[in-house]
Amino acid sequence: MIMETFEEKCRLLNYELYLLHTISKSIKESLDENRILSVMLTGLTANVALGLSRAAVFYYNKEKSVIYGKNGIGPCSKEEAGKIWKDLGSNSMSLETYLVHNRAENEEKDQEYPSRVRKVVINMEELPPENYFRRVIEEKRLFHLKSLESPEDLPGEIKDLFAPSDVIILPLSTAKNMRGIIMADNAFHRKEIDESTVLLIFLIAIQAGLALENSSNYGIIRKQLEEMKELKNTMESLQEELVQKEKLSTVGKMASYFIHEIKNPLVTIGGFARHISDSEDLRTVKRDAGIIFKEIQKLEQILGKISNFTFLSPSRVEKVNLLETIKEVAEFFGLECSRKKIDISIDIPENLKVTAEKVQMTEVFFNIISNAVENTSNGKIHVSSEINPPFVSVRIRDTGKGIPESSLSMVTEPFFSTKSEGFGLGMYIVKNIIENNGGRLEISSVEGEGTEVRANLVI
Amino acid sequence: MAKKILIVEDEENERILYAEELEKEGFEIKAVPDGTVAVALVEKEEFDLIILDLQMPGLDGIETLGKILMKKRNLPVIIYTAYPQYKDQFLTWAADAYLTKSSDLSLLKEKVASILK
Numbered sequence: 001m002i003m004e005t006f007e008e009k010c011r012l013l014n015y016e017l018y019l020l021h022t023i024s025k026s027i028k029e030s031l032d033e034n035r036i037l038s039v040m041l042t043g044l045t046a047n048v049a050l051g052l053s054r055a056a057v058f059y060y061n062k063e064k065s066v067i068y069g070k071n072g073i074g075p076c077s078k079e080e081a082g083k084i085w086k087d088l089g090s091n092s093m094s095l096e097t098y099l100v101h102n103r104a105e106n107e108e109k110d111q112e113y114p115s116r117v118r119k120v121v122i123n124m125e126e127l128p129p130e131n132y133f134r135r136v137i138e139e140k141r142l143f144h145l146k147s148l149e150s151p152e153d154l155p156g157e158i159k160d161l162f163a164p165s166d167v168i169i170l171p172l173s174t175a176k177n178m179r180g181i182i183m184a185d186n187a188f189h190r191k192e193i194d195e196s197t198v199l200l201i202f203l204i205a206i207q208a209g210l211a212l213e214n215s216s217n218y219g220i221i222r223k224q225l226e227e228m229k230e231l232k233n234t235m236e237s238l239q240e241e242l243v244q245k246e247k248l249s250t251v252g253k254m255a256s257y258f259i260h261e262i263k264n265p266l267v268t269i270g271g272f273a274r275h276i277s278d279s280e281d282l283r284t285v286k287r288d289a290g291i292i293f294k295e296i297q298k299l300e301q302i303l304g305k306i307s308n309f310t311f312l313s314p315s316r317v318e319k320v321n322l323l324e325t326i327k328e329v330a331e332f333f334g335l336e337c338s339r340k341k342i343d344i345s346i347d348i349p350e351n352l353k354v355t356a357e358k359v360q361m362t363e364v365f366f367n368i369i370s371n372a373v374e375n376t377s378n379g380k381i382h383v384s385s386e387i388n389p390p391f392v393s394v395r396i397r398d399t400g401k402g403i404p405e406s407s408l409s410m411v412t413e414p415f416f417s418t419k420s421e422g423f424g425l426g427m428y429i430v431k432n433i434i435e436n437n438g439g440r441l442e443i444s445s446v447e448g449e450g451t452e453v454r455a456n457l458v459i
Numbered sequence: 460m461a462k463k464i465l466i467v468e469d470e471e472n473e474r475i476l477y478a479e480e481l482e483k484e485g486f487e488i489k490a491v492p493d494g495t496v497a498v499a500l501v502e503k504e505e506f507d508l509i510i511l512d513l514q515m516p517g518l519d520g521i522e523t524l525g526k527i528l529m530k531k532r533n534l535p536v537i538i539y540t541a542y543p544q545y546k547d548q549f550l551t552w553a554a555d556a557y558l559t560k561s562s563d564l565s566l567l568k569e570k571v572a573s574i575l576k
Contacts, residue, residue: 259541260514260540260541260542263541263560264470264473264541264560266562267473267476267541267560267561267562268470268472268473268476268562269562270561270562270563271473271476271480271562271564272472272476273562274562274563274564275476275479291472291475294472295472334514334519335513335514335519335521335542335545338519338521338522339521339545
């Protein structure tokens with residue numbers, strides 16, 4: 001007899017552990033708040049599990065001192081109860097399937113009880129100290145109210161939910177947060193809620209509390225992650241946009257140079273065309289036509305140069321002549337250099353070539369020389385080269401104002417600028433281009449004495 | 460006596476064009492291809508007006524302007540260039556007018572006439 005009781009106890013314990021494990025696992029698997037609540041409610045009321053008649057969750061809002069109904073499961077009357085249990089009896093599902101199937105979510109639409117739960121709003125401050133809802137919140141403990149025939153000491157607001165039964169009221173909480181109240185009963189079938197069931201309810205409530213905490217942490221982290229991702233995307237597209245704009249400003253500067261180049265022949269052509277139209281002397285007409293012809297040839301040459309020099313040419317890696325490229329760029333800054341009394345000299349062998357995209361090399365030297373011109377007046381800019389296989393080191397040295405030591409490492413960072421114009425992307429672009437072509441950029445500077453930029457490019 | 464104008468312009472055909480057009484207006488014209496020659500000439504000869512290009516090899520328009528004005532502070536100078544963007548700098552600098560080049564020379568002629576009237 002004793003043996004049988006012991007075996008019985010073991011079996012029961014095993015079953016309880018199984019229940020606890022299965023329901024906890026199901027709860028913990030979800031990060032969705034509503035899903036957690038509905039799995040817990042399903043577990044509490046499932047016939048194959050704890051077999052309580054009904055269960056409800058109320059949330060507690062501490063700031064507003066309000067308790068409000070969140071979700072519930074179960075019948076409202078004996079008739080409804082009979083129908084549900086009959087339906088469930090014909091369905092032989094395992095607990096796991098049952099939890100996955102999730103009774104709360106499926107039956108919610110047809111049931112009166114959940115919608116009654118959701119109508120409940122209780123003002124905590126109006127509850128007398130002995131009211132169990134108040135005591136659960138304040139004392140954070142479970143109450144097992146046996147054979148309750150009337151909702152005395154329960155809030156008046158839940159009288160529509162009440163049916164004579166044993167009622168369990170307990171906190172839904174974590175160590176830090178009081179989330180709310182779970183209320184469960186054995187209405188209609190009145191099967192006794194024994195102590196081990198009460199313990200299981202308590203443990204399941206703890207799991208649910210933890211899962212809710214996880215869910216809200218996860219929610220916060222996910223939201224932050226999404227915000228970060230969005231911010232990152234915005235930053236990237238902004239940076240991309242600015243790099244494009246900086247490139248456009250380079251193009252703009254170059255365009256003004258070519259406008260000058262084109263304008264001179266046009267002025268001459270137009271002027272001599274007027275001459276011709278006013279002239280009756282055949283010799284003058286012939287001479288002027290000859291001039292116009294020469295100027296048109298010049299224009300054709302300039303157009304050829306533009307397609308070589310600027311961004312119109314197709315991008316392809318080739319052997320780029322350094323002297324030609326740097327001369328073209330320096331010529332562009334000629335006027336600015338004489339305005340600022342800068343003596344610009346280039347000492348590079350005629351046939352020295354690097355492997356790169358011509359357009360990109362133009363951009364590199366344009367940005368470096370542009371900075372040198374910007375920071376120098378009454379001084380010198382000297383461009384020279386040195387071969388250190390596998391690199392050609394192109395050295396651009398100016399006698400300008402130099403860069404303070406504290407800023408030197410930031411020069412190639414995006415958005416670093418000492419100028420009021422531009423976006424501070426010039427040297428950032430230079431560094432990227434050089435490194436993408438397998439080279440290296442070095443900058444040294446002494447404030448007040450000048451700057452030396454070394455572009456190490458692959459031969 | 461005809462007023463004397465010095466044209467400093469590196470493009471040969473432009474030099475010819477400006478010279479012929481201004482001669483038609485009754486001015487005496489000398490045209491030179493670079494700043495160094497212009498500065499030397501200004502020291503030797505008297506001019507009533509200089510028409511100066513900016514972008515030239517060797518001594519460019521800016522340096523030429525500076526050197527001329529150091530010698531003849533009151534000599535009127537018209538900057539005549541394809542660059543529209545330096546206008547403010549040059550007018551505060553010292554030039555009397557800053558015109559952007561055009562195949563229609565009427566604006567240049569008007570300016571010359573108004574300075575030399």
